[in-house]
Amino acid sequence: MATRLGPPAEADLTTTTTASSSTAPPVRLWLQPAVIALVVVAAFVGCYVGLQRDPQPHRVPVAVAGQELSGEIRQVLGDSVDVHPVADAATGRAELERRDVVAALSGRADSDRLRLEVGGANGQSTTTAVKSLIGAYAHGSGQRLTTVDVVPFARFDSRGLAGFYVAFGVTLAGFVLAQNALGLANRLHLRHRFWLLSGVSVAIGIVATVIAGPILGAVPAPVVPLAFGLTLLAAAAAFTTKLLGTYLGPVGVPVATLLLLTVGNSTSGATIGPDLLPSAARAVSALLPPGAAVRAVTDLSYFHGAQAVQPLATLALWAVIAAVLVSVRPHLRRRRTRVTA
Secondary structure: OOOOOOHHHHHHHHHHHHHHHHHOOOHHHHHHHHHHHHHHHHHHHHHHHHOOOOOOOOOOEEEEOHHHHHHHHHHHHHEEEEEEEEHHHHHHHHHHHHHOOOOEEEEEOOOOOOEEEEEEOHHHHHHHHHHHHHHHHHHHHHOOOEEEEEEOOOOOOOOHHHHHHHHHHHHHHHHHHHHHHOOOOOOOOHHHHHHHHHHHHHHHHHHHHHHHHOOOOOOOOOOHHHHHHHHEEEEEEHHHHHHHHHHHHHHHHHHHHHHHHHHHHHHOOOOOHHHHHOOOHHHHOOOOHHHHHHHHHHHHHHHHOOOHHHHHHHHHHHHHHHHHHHHHHHHHHHHHHHHHO
8 A cells, every 4th residue: 555645745734724723813822922012112112211301310419528518509409419518628539439429519618619529430411410400509609610520431431331231231141041041941950050040140241341341441340350240140130030930931031021121221320320210210220130230330440349249249139039939949839739639
């Protein structure tokens, strides 16, 4: 008995396809990807464009030398600035270099001149707002204002966005790494996926550091601390994405996109300074991995790491807590199965 191949097989395939296509797919299969895509685009545009519509300074920390001048600035500028009274100009500049404040104002009682020292590395939006506020005060009081940037950006980072792009790139790399690891769940043991996420996170941190620092000269932070911080960021993004994908299933990756790439990066304080963000965005800015990373990169690059401990600790907490929750998932699943049985 001969076996027929070729056209008859094609006819059978056509018949099967026609029969299966006669049944319409559930509405949920169409609705879920459409809703997710619309939510992502609405959140992305809303966050990035919306936060830049009308940034307003809110309690921007400024050191002011002298009690009389401090009182006048506080009275005239109100809640726009958070006045830090200091004894003299040298003390104000020291606070500026420790990043306790973003600017330092001084002036002698017997002179009509004011001197404003700013830390440009705090971001263009923040320093521009401070210059405008103090400039308005000086104009109204009939005094002449001299402005000096004592912590300028690196030569190859004239707009001050290198830290933001480095953080964005590392976050994206960690996100993509975890997304691929989720697809390997049935092919790699959990232990091996942990090694994959951890090892590649270290590689991501080193590669980003070498390119942004020694090669391009845009991020002047010390290599080892910067690589450590960016490794923590990559691990935080990777394990958080893995966590959400593990517990939420297919919806987990879009949730990670919203949390890390959309809300996290838009509120990081790089393009719009944290002191100019709306209250809700300001509240989460330093708590999410991208915002913590931008602060760490800036501190390590321009302020000798004076304020870097807190953002680095935030990144470490995200990575460790997410990794622990992923590791206990199989135990929780087995326990639930035993209880059900």
